[in-house]
Amino acid sequence: MTQTVTLHVFRGDSNGGEFREYKVKTAPGMVVLDAIHQIQKEQDGTLACRWNCKAAKCGSCSAEINGHPGLMCKTRIEALPTEKPVVVQPVKTFPIIKDLVTDVSWNYEIAKTIAPLKLKDEGSTEPLRMQQEDVDRVQEFRKCIECFLCQDVCHILRDRHRKDIFYGPRQMVRIAALAMHPLDASERRPFIKDQAGVLACNITKCCTEVCPEHIKITDNAIIPLKERVADLYFDPIRALIRKVKR
Amino acid sequence: MAVTPQRRSQDKRTFRTDAWWIQPAVVAVVFTAFVVYATFRTFENNYYSAPIHLSDLYQAGQVGDLLSPLYSPLIPIDWKIWGYHVSPAILILVFPLSFRLTCYYYRKAYYRSYFLTPPACAVRGLGGSAYTGERKFPFILQNLHRFTWYFAAIFIVILAIDVIRSMMYHGGGWGVSVGTLVLLLNVILLGAYTFGCHSCRHFCGGCVNSFSKHKGLYGLWRKVTYLNERHQLFAWSSLVWVSLTDLYVRTVTSGAIADHVFFRF
Numbered sequence: 001m002t003q004t005v006t007l008h009v010f011r012g013d014s015n016g017g018e019f020r021e022y023k024v025k026t027a028p029g030m031v032v033l034d035a036i037h038q039i040q041k042e043q044d045g046t047l048a049c050r051w052n053c054k055a056a057k058c059g060s061c062s063a064e065i066n067g068h069p070g071l072m073c074k075t076r077i078e079a080l081p082t083e084k085p086v087v088v089q090p091v092k093t094f095p096i097i098k099d100l101v102t103d104v105s106w107n108y109e110i111a112k113t114i115a116p117l118k119l120k121d122e123g124s125t126e127p128l129r130m131q132q133e134d135v136d137r138v139q140e141f142r143k144c145i146e147c148f149l150c151q152d153v154c155h156i157l158r159d160r161h162r163k164d165i166f167y168g169p170r171q172m173v174r175i176a177a178l179a180m181h182p183l184d185a186s187e188r189r190p191f192i193k194d195q196a197g198v199l200a201c202n203i204t205k206c207c208t209e210v211c212p213e214h215i216k217i218t219d220n221a222i223i224p225l226k227e228r229v230a231d232l233y234f235d236p237i238r239a240l241i242r243k244v245k246r
Numbered sequence: 247m248a249v250t251p252q253r254r255s256q257d258k259r260t261f262r263t264d265a266w267w268i269q270p271a272v273v274a275v276v277f278t279a280f281v282v283y284a285t286f287r288t289f290e291n292n293y294y295s296a297p298i299h300l301s302d303l304y305q306a307g308q309v310g311d312l313l314s315p316l317y318s319p320l321i322p323i324d325w326k327i328w329g330y331h332v333s334p335a336i337l338i339l340v341f342p343l344s345f346r347l348t349c350y351y352y353r354k355a356y357y358r359s360y361f362l363t364p365p366a367c368a369v370r371g372l373g374g375s376a377y378t379g380e381r382k383f384p385f386i387l388q389n390l391h392r393f394t395w396y397f398a399a400i401f402i403v404i405l406a407i408d409v410i411r412s413m414m415y416h417g418g419g420w421g422v423s424v425g426t427l428v429l430l431l432n433v434i435l436l437g438a439y440t441f442g443c444h445s446c447r448h449f450c451g452g453c454v455n456s457f458s459k460h461k462g463l464y465g466l467w468r469k470v471t472y473l474n475e476r477h478q479l480f481a482w483s484s485l486v487w488v489s490l491t492d493l494y495v496r497t498v499t500s501g502a503i504a505d506h507v508f509f510r511f
Contacts, residue, residue: 064261064368066261066262066263066264067260067261067262067263067368068262068367068368069367069368081263084263087261087263089261092368130458131457131458133457133458133464134455134456134457134458136457137457153367153368155363155364155370155371156377156379158368159364159370159371160373160374160375160377161375162375162377165378165379165381166379179455180455181455182455182456182457182458184455197379197381199379199380199381199386199389200377200378200379200380200381201379201380202353202354202357202363202379202380202385203350203353203354203357204354204357204358204363204364204367205354206364206367206368209367210367218350218354219444219474219475223350223444224444224447224448224452226389227392227444227445227448227452227453228448228453229389230389230390230391230392231453233389234389234390234392235392
């Protein structure tokens, strides 16, 4: 059934801005991104938003809808309480470029500091062979679509602005995919502890809650990385065993 | 098109319109209730172990012992400090409590509910940019969780022995009572919680990269992962049940009710 819904959409840039009110006619199955497109088409062509696939696979249309970090293309209008205006604003963690578009380039900059896969048998001409059970665990991390909602909701980056001590959940997933790779030969634990800052995370699991790909970021990436760091830095028994083995 | 007066404010705690505060509030109430009850029982230092004399089927001295999990293993020492009898529960509870306090699940729960860092997702909590997480004292001690797990695993064995002792009847033979089943469920829930721990998952295969070269560990890791995926469920169910188990033992040993015996063999 068609009805009219009120949206309060953020308009502005890094210098500030305001919420503007728009009224949009809904249709069955309509998502927030449809409403934004309708505003662009019928009411205000200057409204900026980033989008690409409209299928929850490109990770471009991240925003905060009624305060919840989420993909605009995946959030149905029908699922929102429409008796009050629906508030749509850009993700909070990153600087605003214009309206709903933010500058997420920091994520790509720090990704460059993560060492790529270093093969155990580098130089070998033998074909790489991996068994399914070896692939299963790291395959989960490959589902990441880089929407950066986990980075947005992480309170260390979002509210405490501590990008200097923590790379954020997305990069923990990237590091976990490399560190748990069966063919990786790198000693990554000093990097994970000191530079990537895994110990800064206090396991409040918001990253897992908002992940549109349902990656268990905390349980399968961050906590296993913390345990690997503990092996090296917080376990005197293992340190003794390592010394004896030498 | 109208312009609303409200500007985007970085200072606004949250734009969430749902009841985000319910979950941390419920966690705080339940966890505080447990702490209050456990503290009361620890310092009560009574009604935690006795042969059950009030069986409705058997005479005095014929049935097995029930022992409260808060006082297990039984420490037969009567220490006094300034005339005060030190409760053995103090010496015992430090192990399971340190395991729960450093548990990855409970960390999430109490960081949200007590420290408000943050209280809920996309809700600004307490503290500012001085935040260091678990990199500095005291929270760096959370990284010693694995050592608390070692002791927690030993306690599962001790509690399993308590279940067996509750079936060994003083007059000879074996029997099963309500108390036996209460203790048995307690050890099952605590076992599922302890062996689903993230540190245990790490030991049982999580630390290796190539599962195909460690088939045995892979099988174990998958089983621990099954429990780990339900870690929150077992964390709360075992916490509640351990309190109810203690309450049942207290009620029976204080003489308020009889421990009904189902059968003997």
